[in-house]
Amino acid sequence: SGTKVIQTRYYGLEKVKAVVIRTSFQTAKGELIRSILFPKPVDFKFNRHVIQFVYIMLCIAISGFIYTFVIKIKRKDAVGDIFIKALDLITIAVPPELPAALTVANLFVDQRLRAAQIYCMSPKSINMSGCVDCICFDKTGTLTEDELSLAEMLPTNLTNKHFSEPITRVDEQEVSPLLKCLASCHSLTILDSNIIGDPLDIIMFESTKWTLEEPEVNDSNKFDLLAPTIVKPSIDSRKVGPEVGILRQFPFSSNLSRMCVITRVLGEHSFEVYVKGAPEVVATLCDPNTIPKDFDRRLTFYTEKSFRVLGLAYRPLEGMNYKSVQRAQREEFEVDLIFLGFVVMKNNLKDKTVETIDTLNKANIRTLMATGDNLMTALSVAQECHLIGKNDSIIIIDSYTDSEGVPKLECKYRKTIHEINESPKDVSKSINLDIEKKSGLALTGQTFKIIQEYYSDLLPKLIVCGAVFARMSPENKQQLIECLQKYGYIVSMTGNSCCDGANDVGALKASNCGISLTETEASVASPFTSKIPNISCVTLLLREGRAALVSVFGVIKYMACYNITAALVSVFGVIKYMACYNITSFIAVLILYWFESNITDIQNLYQDMCIISLYVILFSRTPAYEHLSPRKPPTSLISLSQLTSIISHLLLVLIFQVIAILLLKQQSWYRIHIPHEVIDYQSHINYAVFIVQVFQYITLAIVFSKGRPYRKPFYTNKWFTGALIVTIILTVWISVAPDRPTNWIAEFFEEYIIGKLITEKLIGLTKETKYEKIKNHCHDSDWISSK
Numbered sequence: 001s002g003t004k005v006i007q008t009r010y011y012g013l014e015k016v017k018a019v020v021i022r023t024s025f026q027t028a029k030g031e032l033i034r035s036i037l038f039p040k041p042v043d044f045k046f047n048r049h050v051i052q053f054v055y056i057m058l059c060i061a062i063s064g065f066i067y068t069f070v071i072k073i074k075r076k077d078a079v080g081d082i083f084i085k086a087l088d089l090i091t092i093a094v095p096p097e098l099p100a101a102l103t104v105a106n107l108f109v110d111q112r113l114r115a116a117q118i119y120c121m122s123p124k125s126i127n128m129s130g131c132v133d134c135i136c137f138d139k140t141g142t143l144t145e146d147e148l149s150l151a152e153m154l155p156t157n158l159t160n161k162h163f164s165e166p167i168t169r170v171d172e173q174e175v176s177p178l179l180k181c182l183a184s185c186h187s188l189t190i191l192d193s194n195i196i197g198d199p200l201d202i203i204m205f206e207s208t209k210w211t212l213e214e215p216e217v218n219d220s221n222k223f224d225l226l227a228p229t230i231v232k233p234s235i236d237s238r239k240v241g242p243e244v245g246i247l248r249q250f251p252f253s254s255n256l257s258r259m260c261v262i263t264r265v266l267g268e269h270s271f272e273v274y275v276k277g278a279p280e281v282v283a284t285l286c287d288p289n290t291i292p293k294d295f296d297r298r299l300t301f302y303t304e305k306s307f308r309v310l311g312l313a314y315r316p317l318e319g320m321n322y323k324s325v326q327r328a329q330r331e332e333f334e335v336d337l338i339f340l341g342f343v344v345m346k347n348n349l350k351d352k353t354v355e356t357i358d359t360l361n362k363a364n365i366r367t368l369m370a371t372g373d374n375l376m377t378a379l380s381v382a383q384e385c386h387l388i389g390k391n392d393s394i395i396i397i398d399s400y401t402d403s404e405g406v407p408k409l410e411c412k413y414r415k416t417i418h419e420i421n422e423s424p425k426d427v428s429k430s431i432n433l434d435i436e437k438k439s440g441l442a443l444t445g446q447t448f449k450i451i452q453e454y455y456s457d458l459l460p461k462l463i464v465c466g467a468v469f470a471r472m473s474p475e476n477k478q479q480l481i482e483c484l485q486k487y488g489y490i491v492s493m494t495g496n497s498c499c500d501g502a503n504d505v506g507a508l509k510a511s512n513c514g515i516s517l518t519e520t521e522a523s524v525a526s527p528f529t530s531k532i533p534n535i536s537c538v539t540l541l542l543r544e545g546r547a548a549l550v551s552v553f554g555v556i557k558y559m560a561c562y563n564i565t566a567a568l569v570s571v572f573g574v575i576k577y578m579a580c581y582n583i584t585s586f587i588a589v590l591i592l593y594w595f596e597s598n599i600t601d602i603q604n605l606y607q608d609m610c611i612i613s614l615y616v617i618l619f620s621r622t623p624a625y626e627h628l629s630p631r632k633p634p635t636s637l638i639s640l641s642q643l644t645s646i647i648s649h650l651l652l653v654l655i656f657q658v659i660a661i662l663l664l665k666q667q668s669w670y671r672i673h674i675p676h677e678v679i680d681y682q683s684h685i686n687y688a689v690f691i692v693q694v695f696q697y698i699t700l701a702i703v704f705s706k707g708r709p710y711r712k713p714f715y716t717n718k719w720f721t722g723a724l725i726v727t728i729i730l731t732v733w734i735s736v737a738p739d740r741p742t743n744w745i746a747e748f749f750e751e752y753i754i755g756k757l758i759t760e761k762l763i764g765l766t767k768e769t770k771y772e773k774i775k776n777h778c779h780d781s782d783w784i785s786s787k
Helices: 028-037 045-074 079-093 098-115 124-129 139-143 177-184 199-208 279-284 295-303 322-327 353-362 375-384 445-454 456-465 474-486 505-510 521-525 536-571 580-594 601-619 640-665 684-704 718-736 741-762 768-779 781-786
Strands: 118-120 134-137 149-157 189-191 194-196 210-213 229-233 244-253 258-265 271-277 308-317 338-346 366-370 393-401 407-414 439-444 466-470 491-495 528-530
Touching (some): 045 098, 098 118, 098 124, 098 601, 118 536, 134 139, 139 375, 139 491, 149 199, 177 199, 177 244, 177 258, 177 308, 177 338, 199 210, 199 338, 244 322, 271 279, 279 295, 279 308, 279 338, 295 308, 295 338, 295 375, 353 536, 366 474, 375 439, 393 445, 407 445, 439 445, 439 456, 445 456, 445 474, 456 474, 466 474, 474 491, 474 505, 536 601, 640 684
Parallel strands (some): 134 366, 134 491, 393 439
Antiparallel strands (some): 118 528, 149 338, 189 194, 210 229, 229 244, 244 258, 271 308, 308 338, 393 407
16 A cells, blocks of 8 residues: 555566565554554653542542431431432542543644644643653754755865865766766656656756656567666767666665665676765775875864765776676675765755744753764754854764774763864763753764663763764664653654655654654654644644643642532532532532532532533633743642642632631521421522632632733633623622522513514414414413423
């Protein structure tokens, strides 16, 4: 599935045979699907605390159950009534609305993210994005532009073993191994008359102004010769060059950091191998006598200026025929090569990169880079985009092998990126880093791997201080994310999978909050996909995630206070909003139980439908604050500060409930509620507790609707503010006219029904006799009650 055949070969009437080398989850797409079906479990403290919070509420509910059971038995109530009342407390204290409340909170954030062209594949990751304290960026296509441009060529002068003068117009040069390497060392092909392939290969090939030809085979042919792909100078070129056939390709490998091709000039019998890749890798495959003496100096010069540099090499294959060329292994070709020179590519920073990194730095969010590019190029880009400060010293950890074959580490110090300490120190035993001192630690993927295998005790310091990780393979990137998580970071990986062969997929799915800047298939591995082509989406997501987290905390505390307050009213008469809501309801019910009363059905309906449900739904509509605060939002529900907040609010709720009851009893018109005198629990105590409780719900909604620094003020949420105003007016009206609501409802329905029937009469839809009959029924109070 997803495979497209772009070239075919004929051989008589024989059927084409396809060899399947990997199936199911062993394929690249299969691994991607497996990561979606069976994601790596992420231990998010907030999720654990929500479960613990529910257990705490359950313990409170059980205590209320026992209390109610005891007082009901002492009063010799019916056994069935005892169990019903006691079990009611459990449903009140443990908020059944909690899952719906959390879902609604994330729903509004998801809508705002969609409006900003950020799409969420995993809603549970929204809350996690609010806890992110470390962001790992890829370089190419993420911090820098997707497209590269050829800056210049730097050929090798084998006579004096130095580099020659730079070349800016490649197409004007005479045919040479360097030019043939640029024209042939690629994996390009033609589809629908267009050259397709890696963008880097296309840029290099087009700079030569050569043409690419593939053999055209008529569909009526019975046989097809295995003709090679041909590259040659264009017809418009002033010079006449050879036609070079590409006989065999070894595609680019991220692990090897190079590719190579086997070619032959048409009409000649000798073959040539051309290699292209990371300069330091290509240099290890070359004859040392062909490496320019100023190799390191010139490479450092370009990489420090943020250029991307590739090394080119070649070797004539003497004494090999066509058959041996086709059968030989890659290692047989990539040896004793002749170094040809550098290809220097320019890669500019994207818009918003510097601005976003500055914002993250001000918010005390750690930023680092994990890239497959050269270490010096990565350091230069890191300093250019302020990932490393201009005044920060730079520490490079490098690895080498001693005479006994044991991997060792050495440390190179730089005051700036242009100054290096030429006498590196051996740090294989220990690394003394002053974390308080501003410095940027940089290392390569190979060094990172050696530290993991041989010097694991140094890993914590490197993880805490590391800023740039270069020459990182896909596996290295994923291991880096896992190491950061191991040491307590909530990590977000931001990458552009379409730019580097989906190299970031493993890291994206391993991170707590992956953000993909591409719409390709690989993007489904990350929880978030952004259509915004730069990293500005990161700050937007973090702000919305923090707003969502604060909203969820507020909703949970509100519901807990509500339920427990309502439950205690039945026992004690005192407290009422999901922690404060539930606890408030719990307290209220317990208080009323003490006075042998309870919240009536119509009161419960008003609280749940008009107050609680409305507030919980609209609570999370408050937008995120415009700026990213240095203060981290709370991530623990059962921390001392959070529990203190809930308990203090509950004490205030309890105090005001008690004060209301004491003031009520001092009134001359107060009448003690006689048990079972009124089956719907109507009493002065019931009314006082209910009114105070409802106003407490409204107050708690305002208190827990926190604004800055994570959300805008609650009054910017027009729907929530409107609901507050309406419910306050309605509750005040109910409190000053407690005998009016029932009559008002009856009058409303009577006037509504009569008005509707009058309208029907005017448009001729009913008869006069039917109208009179229904009108008489409407004035019949018994008929209204029955309906």
